[in-house]
Amino acid sequence: MKPHLSVRKHSARDAARTDWIHERRREARAVVADVVHHSDHLIRLACTVLVQHGETDEEREDARILLVVVDARHPGRGNHRPDPEVGS
Template sequence: MTARPNGPTWPAERLTEARAVLADVAHHSDPLIRLACGVLIRHGETADEREAAQRLLVVVDARRPVQRAQREDAGRVRS
């Protein structure tokens, strides 16, 4: 069981971490980039930030080999 974060600072900290991942995208794994994009798509402060994260997610997803993407997508449907 994980502890729940205390205080009002944790959402801001997650946004800061997501922005840091995307600022240095070349040095992070695709799953981490996807996670950061998801955070910013849902919780970004501006429409531009949310849209940029959405565009980056499309690019990262396009890099996945087709068969791997199909396996991952099929796994999501079953869960």
């Protein structure tokens, strides 16, 4: 009987992980859709999520390209726009 219980735990954990990934992907898409109002750090984070977990090849490639563009704007990555939520 224990193997059955173990399978159930893995199934619940897998379902929770899948839900968590879907939620992060939804948040990442929202950031990318409104890129003008978010810090470079948050944009990089959103792009990284979409590069790794995007649903289509096109979505993953678009996120990778946006990541390159954001990094090219500030090659040192130390001169990024300040995050308005954190302050300067």
